[in-house]
Every structure is written in structure tokens, then in C-alpha cells.
Amino acid sequence: MVEQHEKTLVPQIRFAGFTDPWEQRKLGEVAHFINGRAYSQNELLSSGKYPVLRVGNFYTNDSWYYSNLELEDKNYAYEGDLLYTWSATFGPHIWHGNKVIYHYHIWKVQLEAALEKLFAFQLLERDKERILSDKNGSTMVHITKTGIENTSVLMPCSVEEQRRIGAFFDRLDSLITLHQRKYDKLCVLKKSMLDKMFPKGGSLYPEIRFAGFTDPWEQRKVGEVAYGFEYGLNAAASDFDGEKKYLRITDIDDQTREFRTDDLSSPDINNPIDDKYLLKEGDILFARTGASVGKTYLYKASDGKTYYAGFLIRAHVSDEADAGFIFQSTLTERYKQFVLLTSQRSGQPGINAQEYADLLLPLPSLSEQRRIGAFFDRLDSLITLHQRKLELLRNIKKSMLDKMFV
Known part of the structure; x- marks a missing residue:
């Protein structure tokens, strides 16, 4: 009985040389x-x-x-x-x-x-x-x-073992803090660049531009450079079947706007699913109701075979515009004001497909759109990288706290 009790007072992982029960x-x-x-x-x-x-x-x-x-x-x-x-x-x-x-x-x-x-x-x-x-x-x-x-x-009875454990987690905490600071700085940088690389108010000139671009931007309705504006699949979610991913509003990360894959699901439908609900390159999703109204997501082929749910509206950006640029436009203060004003309803806030199609956005030439879209795509990749490193380090810490403590 004593031996069994001592086993319960020993952590799963220890530094070499320490064997006494805690x-x-x-x-x-x-x-x-x-x-x-x-x-x-x-x-x-x-x-x-x-x-x-x-x-x-x-x-x-x-x-x-x-x-x-x-x-x-x-x-x-x-x-x-x-x-x-x-x-x-x-x-x-x-x-x-x-x-x-x-x-x-x-x-x-x-x-x-x-x-x-x-x-x-x-x-x-x-x-x-x-x-x-x-x-x-x-x-x-x-x-x-x-x-x-x-x-x-x-x-542990041994202060030296305590010291080794404390130093290990102190270094791990320092790594977490380092990546948190990098992540925070990148998020602040992106916010600043969105403010400076897109025109403010009624202006048609941004504060910062790539060299060689001087023409004024023009006001265009989203519906002039995108088509579809279709509502998503009206189906419940079931366990992920390993093939068909189901994207709901809650699956879009609030910060990075990436597809969160920590809790994948599939549409709960036995019959074949209509391919019109299958996302493809150039698709942008808009949340149409509730607290997340206005939230957007740009589909990437790397996200795999993905169907979108009913509280989302899908628009496909035509060859006249750059999908990455249009998506980044939906992260600006101008767009946030559009959502705030347009979503007001007597009940739950909402924006319908026609209202999204009528959204006015300032657009530069297609070549400038592509430069801006590519710039923010690289910045988003860095932000996502540091976010994933943060999540990994936090998960490592959680796991090691479980294994190195009793």
C-alpha cells in the first residue's frame, strides 16, 4: 500500500537523477x-x-x-x-x-x-x-x-529538482512571450497598413502606394466585380468524414480569418451534396446575420474540399478584380462602418445578399490590386505562423505541466 501511494507521488516525466516521491x-x-x-x-x-x-x-x-x-x-x-x-x-x-x-x-x-x-x-x-x-x-x-x-x-523535497523544473518552464514562458510579442506587433502593423494602403473617407488616394501607381481609385459596387451572392447549405454539422469539410461562421478565426481546423465537421446529409455549395478559388464568404455579421473569409485551395453553411453568403470574384484585394478591403474601417450602418434591423442584425452586392469599394487598377493583395497575403501568412507557434507552445506547456507535476 505504501509503495502504491509513493507511485502516485511521482510525476510522469522527471529530470535525470531525481527519484524520490514528492x-x-x-x-x-x-x-x-x-x-x-x-x-x-x-x-x-x-x-x-x-x-x-x-x-x-x-x-x-x-x-x-x-x-x-x-x-x-x-x-x-x-x-x-x-x-x-x-x-x-x-x-x-x-x-x-x-x-x-x-x-x-x-x-x-x-x-x-x-x-x-x-x-x-x-x-x-x-x-x-x-x-x-x-x-x-x-x-x-x-x-x-x-x-x-x-x-x-x-x-519535490529536493529544491534542486524544483529549480530545474522552474527554469525549464521559465524558458518556455519566455518563448511564448517572444512569439506573443511578434504576433501582436504583426497585428498592429497590419492594422496600420490597412489604414494607410486603402483610401479613407471619400478620398480616392491612399496614403501609401507601391511605386509606379498614381491614378485615382474608382468607386465600384462589389456586385460589379463579383457574382453569385448565394446562400449556403442548410444542413446540420456531423462528425468529420475525412473528406468533406463544412465551414460555418464559428469555424472562421476572428483574428486571422483563417479556416480553423481544430474541430472539423462535415454536412449531415446522406444524399450527394449539390456542388454549388462547394467552395473554389476566388470565393469570398460573408456572414449574413447575428453577432458575427460582416465577418469574411477568403477560400484557399489548401483548405481542401469545403462546403459552406447557410448563415454565410458566397460571392465569386471575377477576373476583373483580385480576390485577395477584395477580401482585404473587408478588413478596413470603411467596411466596418458599412456593416455597422447596414446591419441595423428591428431584431437581430443582418445584411442580405443584395446589400453586400451593392457595397461600394474604392478599386485601383487590377495590377495594383494584385500587388496589394499579395503584400497582405504574405503578412497574413506571417501572422498565422506566429499564431500557430503560440498555440503549439501553449499546448506543449499544458502537456508538460500535466506530466512534470503530480
Whole structure:
């Protein structure tokens, strides 16, 4: 029985040289959660000697308040301190910044020698949901200092093993942060370039153009350079059959507008499906109703044999225009304003096929359209690449947390 119990206290993956079972300890035995200070409104200043770190500064970069109060050393957070936000939003943070006073809804975590900081950070993050759940399994809106210090956790007896585990996940977190920053910068770059490479307001000249193009753009209805505007297949979704993919509004990624393949399905139809619902190169889909009205997707042959669902409208771009350019036009502020104004209904918001066909877009020459479409296609590929790397790294971290912790 003892041997069986010890097996349950051994992680699935370990660094070489570590074989002892992990031990169960109460957090309060190896860490002390020091309360932050509450402030009256007149104690918080717009400027002062010490910045006051609040929960919002971790998550939304809220504007800072300051204090001129001189406090005990325990009331300050320094570079490298482990902190824990315990109300409204929850979880551990390692503070990277100058000396600050931490606010009431933050604890400073003072560790005993038996618990290594980087390991403690990962442990608190991994066990967050369990720590914040009551005996009935419901999530609490806050946790008390006594509550968290009485929480039992499993940890290696060896501080060196803790150090190795903490360092491993710290490097993994650094990679995730690196790709997140690259992804965020690329998204900001794309937003900026959409703003500058497409005319604003009633202008027919963009702010930035490729060399050699000087003619004004012209206003054209989408229905003049695309045809079809057909509603999709009215069928439920079933398990993916390995061949026929079914594209619904929810399958279009909100950020990249790529076809999400993490939950593929097929149309739930026994009879042969009419090929008119099969997407082909040059097709653009428009969401026609609900909260996602206006959402668009450009079909690519690499997405495979794909049928589109009934809450989508398909338009096929003719040879007079570049499908990539038309698609990018639907990501501009001008298009967003069209959706906002046109979708207003007495009930659920919606835009019908004729309204999409009547949408006015400024169009340059076909050769300029192709240059712009190709530019954004390459940028989108980079964005998608970093998004997929992010997802891969996050999945790796989730898997390794399961396997390297008990």
C-alpha cells in the first residue's frame, strides 16, 4: 500500500537523477502571503514618490496612482518578487520593474528555503483553479489569506529538482512571450497598413502606394466585380468524414480569418451534396446575420474540399478584380462602418445578399490590386505562423505541466 501511494507521488516525466516521491505540504508551511495596503481615495495621487501597483496594472495596464507614504519594507514589491492577485482576477506574477507599493488585492509571497521561486510560480499557476474552488467545485470570487495558506500542494523535497523544473518552464514562458510579442506587433502593423494602403473617407488616394501607381481609385459596387451572392447549405454539422469539410461562421478565426481546423465537421446529409455549395478559388464568404455579421473569409485551395453553411453568403470574384484585394478591403474601417450602418434591423442584425452586392469599394487598377493583395497575403501568412507557434507552445506547456507535476 505504501509503495502504491509513493507511485502516485511521482510525476510522469522527471529530470535525470531525481527519484524520490514528492511530498504534500500546506502552502502556509513553505510560503507566507503578505497583505497589501488599502488606500483611501485622498491617499492616491496622480504623481508622487512611489507608484501603487494595483490588479489592473498586471492585466490591462491601467493608469498608475502614486503615494508619498513611507511604509514598512514588507509593503513594497521589488524586482523579482513573487506576487499573487487574489480578487476579481487571480494568479501569480513575478514583478519586473522598479520599487512599488502593492495594493490591497495583491499579496507578496515570501518563500521559505524549502520552496524555489520559479517552481512556486508554476505551481501556483497550475493549481489556480483548484485553489480557487470550494468543496462543491464552484469557483469563488476571491480567496482569503488563511484559505490559500491552508491549501495542500504536492512538491519535490529536493529544491534542486524544483529549480530545474522552474527554469525549464521559465524558458518556455519566455518563448511564448517572444512569439506573443511578434504576433501582436504583426497585428498592429497590419492594422496600420490597412489604414494607410486603402483610401479613407471619400478620398480616392491612399496614403501609401507601391511605386509606379498614381491614378485615382474608382468607386465600384462589389456586385460589379463579383457574382453569385448565394446562400449556403442548410444542413446540420456531423462528425468529420475525412473528406468533406463544412465551414460555418464559428469555424472562421476572428483574428486571422483563417479556416480553423481544430474541430472539423462535415454536412449531415446522406444524399450527394449539390456542388454549388462547394467552395473554389476566388470565393469570398460573408456572414449574413447575428453577432458575427460582416465577418469574411477568403477560400484557399489548401483548405481542401469545403462546403459552406447557410448563415454565410458566397460571392465569386471575377477576373476583373483580385480576390485577395477584395477580401482585404473587408478588413478596413470603411467596411466596418458599412456593416455597422447596414446591419441595423428591428431584431437581430443582418445584411442580405443584395446589400453586400451593392457595397461600394474604392478599386485601383487590377495590377495594383494584385500587388496589394499579395503584400497582405504574405503578412497574413506571417501572422498565422506566429499564431500557430503560440498555440503549439501553449499546448506543449499544458502537456508538460500535466506530466512534470503530480
